[in-house]
Amino acid sequence: MPKVIVDRDRCCGAGLCAQALPQVFDQGEDAVVVLLEENPPAELVAPLADVAFACPSGAIRVVEQ
Amino acid sequence: MALPSSLPELPRSRTHPFHPPPEYDQLRKESPISRFVWPNGVEGWLVTTYSEVRTLLADPRLSINRFNSPPPSLSAIKDRKPEVMLPRSLVAMDPPEHTPWRRAIVKEMTPRWARSMEPRIAEITREYLDRVREIGPGADLVENLALPVPSRVICEVLGVPQADQEFFQEQAEVRSQVGAPAEKINAATRALYEYLGQLVTDKRKSANTSDVLGRLVHARIAGEPAPHDIVVGQAMLLLIAGHETTANMIGLGVATLMDNRELIADLADTAKGTALVEEILRMHAIIQWGIVRRATDDIEINGIHIAKGEWVVCSLASANRDESRYGCPHAVDTGQAQSPHVTFGYGVHQCAGQSLARTEVRVVLRELFAAFPGLRTTVAPEELRYRYEMWVYGLYECPVVW
Numbered sequence: 101m102p103k104v105i106v107d108r109d110r111c112c113g114a115g116l117c118a119q120a121l122p123q124v125f126d127q128g129e130d131a132v133v134v135l136l137e138e139n140p141p142a143e144l145v146a147p148l149a150d151v152a153f154a155c156p157s158g159a160i161r162v163v164e165q
Numbered sequence: 166m167a168l169p170s171s172l173p174e175l176p177r178s179r180t181h182p183f184h185p186p187p188e189y190d191q192l193r194k195e196s197p198i199s200r201f202v203w204p205n206g207v208e209g210w211l212v213t214t215y216s217e218v219r220t221l222l223a224d225p226r227l228s229i230n231r232f233n234s235p236p237p238s239l240s241a242i243k244d245r246k247p248e249v250m251l252p253r254s255l256v257a258m259d260p261p262e263h264t265p266w267r268r269a270i271v272k273e274m275t276p277r278w279a280r281s282m283e284p285r286i287a288e289i290t291r292e293y294l295d296r297v298r299e300i301g302p303g304a305d306l307v308e309n310l311a312l313p314v315p316s317r318v319i320c321e322v323l324g325v326p327q328a329d330q331e332f333f334q335e336q337a338e339v340r341s342q343v344g345a346p347a348e349k350i351n352a353a354t355r356a357l358y359e360y361l362g363q364l365v366t367d368k369r370k371s372a373n374t375s376d377v378l379g380r381l382v383h384a385r386i387a388g389e390p391a392p393h394d395i396v397v398g399q400a401m402l403l404l405i406a407g408h409e410t411t412a413n414m415i416g417l418g419v420a421t422l423m424d425n426r427e428l429i430a431d432l433a434d435t436a437k438g439t440a441l442v443e444e445i446l447r448m449h450a451i452i453q454w455g456i457v458r459r460a461t462d463d464i465e466i467n468g469i470h471i472a473k474g475e476w477v478v479c480s481l482a483s484a485n486r487d488e489s490r491y492g493c494p495h496a497v498d499t500g501q502a503q504s505p506h507v508t509f510g511y512g513v514h515q516c517a518g519q520s521l522a523r524t525e526v527r528v529v530l531r532e533l534f535a536a537f538p539g540l541r542t543t544v545a546p547e548e549l550r551y552r553y554e555m556w557v558y559g560l561y562e563c564p565v566v567w
């Protein structure tokens with residue numbers, strides 16, 4: 101199962117993550133990423149990798165566990 | 166006097182209006198990070214490949230601060246010192262100063278909010294389409310649609326009275342002319358600055374927080390009240406950054422669709438229309454000469470040594486055509502999932518208005534072709550007048566018939 105790690109200090113609030121995978125990410129009041137699902141289902145591995153790649157501030161990491 | 170540079174000059178002649186200068190294809194292959202001299206005599210590194218552009222734009226050792234020296238520029242006037250200091254804004258700040266301001270602004274312009282703006286954008290668009298119909302065949306879409314719609318939208322979002330919009334369009338246009346005399350640019354900057362200063366003062370006195378400027382004025386930034394002149398600077402950035410860019414993208418979108426008419430139908434569907442607009446955005450990185458940074462420390466990348474103090478220019482247009490990323494780099498290709506383009510930049514300064522811009526481009530194109538399904542440009546799209554010498558690329562005019 102993938103594990104998602106977000107770095108809220110690095111996030112620049114572009115919101116690409118919440119747009120692409122609303123079941124995993126949201127944006128808080130201050131636009132900073134909020135992780136809704138730390139352990140998303142395995143079928144999201146590929147889309148998660150895409151989102152981590154698209155994040156303009158390198159604030160998302162996905163690790164396999 | 167500095168010695169004349171022995172470096173090659175920046176390639177800047179396009180051979181086709183839809184494509185960056187062909188030299189960039191060769192640079193990506195042979196020398197992705199190489200030194201050039203810009204027309205103002207300033208030397209710097211030009212970065213042309215996707216991966217290197219992204220790596221460098223995410224590197225905290227590259228600063229957006231100009232440190233009061235002239236950056237590589239297309240303007241031929243050497244060492245031109247700006248007489249009017251622009252008030253500081255996001256594009257003059259590095260983290261950590263940048264971070265709280267960035268958050269105060271992007272929280273206003275999330276993808277979700279941009280989606281919620283869709284009906285209003287469509288409404289404004291239809292209003293201008295009625296005018297286009299009144300003007301009749303031959304109407305210019307740049308003047309009558311592409312420029313006024315984003316301007317109306319950003320003015321409404323910020324809370325700028327409608328009566329002042331024409332003034333904004335004129336000043337913003339002057340400020341981005343490469344060949345404009347310095348006095349003219351300074352006068353436009355001053356006029357905008359004064360107007361916005363008054364508006365911000367008015368908003369500070371009022372308790373109305375129903376618009377972005379009203380909220381920004383009353384915001385606390387890193388625990389402190391937001392200083393007046395920086396709020397004015399941010400307001401100015403939002404007005405300028407959100408106006409001409411989106412307008413030019415709409416014009417280029419129309420031109421591109423003339424050559425790809427079978428794709429027009431995709432606009433009616435939100436998902437397909439979104440994918441199509443992403444490809445239009447990728448094809449046209451309208452900040453056509455790239456974005457400029459300065460090294461605050463030595464940087465090693467791919468065996469190249471970028472020394473502290475040197476300028477680095479990241480070519481977004483070239484990165485978007487990188488053969489190692491895109492199977493079909495020089496054509497609109499909606500058939501497959503694509504690597505994210507860098508038309509909005511990358512890193513902490515990536516366009517704060519990107520969600521709004523995406524929605525605006527898609528909705529305006531959709532409404533345009535819904536109103537005029539047979540729309541075509543009066544001349545072949547290649548023969549329209551393009552903004553070859555402008556910092557923001559696009560069309561000067563787009564006369565159409567239907």
Ligand code: HEM
Nearest residue numbers: 255256406407410411414456508509510514516517518522
């Ligand atoms: C298709 C239209 C647009 C394009 C191609 C575009 C492109 C860009 C690019 C390349 C940057 C990065 C500059 C840099 O890193 O030096 C940027 C930044 C910015 N853009 Fe846009 N933009 C567009 C529309 C908009 C709109 C509609 C708005 C606002 C309503 C906007 C507001 C901003 C702001 C505030 C920044 C500075 C962000 C920061 O420094 O943190 N832009 N834009």
Ligand code: SF4
Nearest residue numbers: 111112114115117155
């Ligand atoms: S994509 Fe990255 S920068 Fe944007 S909101 Fe998500 S984590 Fe933050």
